[in-house]
Amino acid sequence: MSTAKVSGLVYQVRYRYYRSCKELWFRRKSNTESLRCYATEKMPNISNSRKSTLFLGIVGVSVGAVIGAGYSYFKAQQPQKHVMNPDTGITNNIVQDIPDIPISRRVIGSMDNTGLKLKLFQYPTCPFCCKVRAFLDYFGFSYDIIEVNPVMRQQIKWSQYKKVPILLVQVDNGYLQLNDSSMIISALTSYLHERDQGLPEVVKCYPTISYTDDDGSIKKEIMNRYFLMFQEDIPKDRTKENILLERKWRKWADDVLVHMLSPNVYRTLDEAFQAFNWFSEVGEWDKHFPAWERFMIVYVGAVAMWLISKRLKKRHSLKDDVRQSLYDECNVWLRTLKKQGTKYLGGSSPNLADLAVYGVLSSIEGCRAFQDLQAHTKMGGWYQDMQQFVQKHGGAMLMSS
Template sequence: LVCLLVFKMTNFSLKMASANIGVCRSVINIRFAYKFCSQNNIKTKLNLYAQRYSTGIDKSLKPKKSSLFITLAGLGAGALFGAGYSYLTWQTKYLPISNDGVGNIAPVLPNLPDIEISRKINIPTDSSGLQLVLFQYPTCPFCCKVRAFLDYFGISYDVVEVNPVLRQQIKWTEYKKVPVLLAKVDGGYQQLNDSSMIISALTSYLFDKNNNLRDVVKCYPSINYNDDNGIKKSEIMNRYFLMYQGDISDNRTKEEIMEERKWRKWADEVLVHTLSPNVYRTTDEALQSFNWFSEVGEWEKLFSKWEKLLVIYVGAFAMFFIGKNLKKRHNLKEDVRQSLYDECNHWLRVINRKKTPYFGGNEPNLADLAVYGVLSSIEGCEAFQDLLKNTKIGPWYFSMKTHCIEHSGSSSGQGRVTS
């Protein structure tokens, strides 16, 4: 009897549950359906939900108009804000940059930075009165240009070798390139940036004793601008120009002065770009070049062992890939050696047309020193040996080297030297 009673009560409960599900007029809860209903019941109830929503029987199932409006308004406002911000960002890239006054002038430091001097170049015949500190990489073509100038004119200077990877030696300045030159002036040390500006400013000072170095530097302001890609860049104005208070042309014509300026610029913008793809043409050449840089720069004396190895191996690996990019950027020939030969032959043809030993005539001028300085940066590399074998640059190059070693430019006395 007990079993029969339990069976009837269970059967009655099942019938009541089935009846309740059948007459339910509200939308079923999906989670409840998964737990207590069969798969067929879920499909049935979902169909019922869709039918009621589409026919409008149950208005509570439709989204409220206010919610829909707020959603659409938010999306529209976000899209409008994003489009406006993107446009302003794009437009700002191409707006001209304001340069107050005549631009930025290299600062005068009250004291010399607390950096250890790597070595001193003392020239007994130096009468320039200049006290200079050169921050450099030993085989940077632009640093080599400055050294060639100083050596030729017999000017003493101190050297600080900069670690090309870590660059701790130039952390004191916002200008993160080399060379950087510090010159002792009244009130501290005048900073000079950019190799061509350094050479032009020092030449202007040496040629005209009425010039004050701090005043000369003001003729070479730095301005900021956006390039064609919207990237902010800085450029030193007038860096190829010599600044005289009077007419001190040393009997040169205007055309000769302009030609000198033109070929100084050619050395910086054409010749120099053929070097890296040649020096770092292969991984073996890149490693050989950095080992030579280490030898010339005496890195074993200046840097710890791990710093030296870091510079050699990381530098060689990085420059191998950079050399490939530079080859494409400057449209060099597939055989990059040929591009180097072509530019050097071009330079020799210009000198030959003058029928003089140097571009400057019987004595070198600033264009000769610029080209020599750039080429001297690769003298210990395999690319330079190939250059000597495949062109006739050797006689001119080694004659220039002799002039620099012997300080030939100082023979006529600083203040009236051939430019």
């Protein structure tokens, strides 16, 4: 292309840009009559300029949309990239030091011969925390409990992981930090079966991976968290079939049963306040938190959870009468036990799935939703049997190990 043609094109582009700028400037003038006169006398082709600008804008948006859609499709076709979380691994799970946080209470297992020194950071009625406590109590572990303020959460500010439960296990160079209730239970159970390998070695079997979700957000997942790690063959008292069945119903407790709780416990504002007052009583918040903190937890927490429960009801596709959804899922569990013909999923004694379901339900024991559940299903009988078994068992497995 010749220099003259290039100069001509440049001039045309500049002229169109000049006219567009002029038009935009005069649009902002308050005197519309002056604008009309100027547009008529000085810029007789103003309508053509508008058409040109509009055309260029439409073309630009269209091209951008096509390119964006193509790029999105290209990215969607790429395999998800899973990378090991740099915060994972036995070395990085060691906490060198933690603040001097007062212990809320201490549980002593009279038959505990493991030598493990455990600290459990928890909310007293969090279903996942209750699940861990049911496991620890059933197997007779000794452990310290630190109540976490569910609003301020200052007791876990030292941790990058901001959820509960968190279990700290004292080791030579600090504390081994275990996150996620199911991983905690799996790791400790695996350790009890084969103590020679040491708990830090067991924890290496549960790495955390990071991956990009469909919406572009970074997600983290603990691998193998429902798996028991046996170095040798399956223990004599277990079969492959009952291990798979146990794993299935442990996942059900986390993925289904738990999601029935909040929409039922916080179904109405009155029930939400009743639940939080019970949480305060069972957690002895009057002893562990100042009055203003306790007031904020109860009243702010109750209102917030009442609002959140509405979204959770929709997200998990619960029935309009959320109580019926709770009854239905608990009846699924009871029918499974009836079909198997045993009192517990584990047979004559509970297994990890029984403890998971019991632990989840124990988190709402003092709520109206639990009272209604007992009145409209046969879950209350199984629950009471489990409660007595957990209390009486008290570490028989530790004594026999």
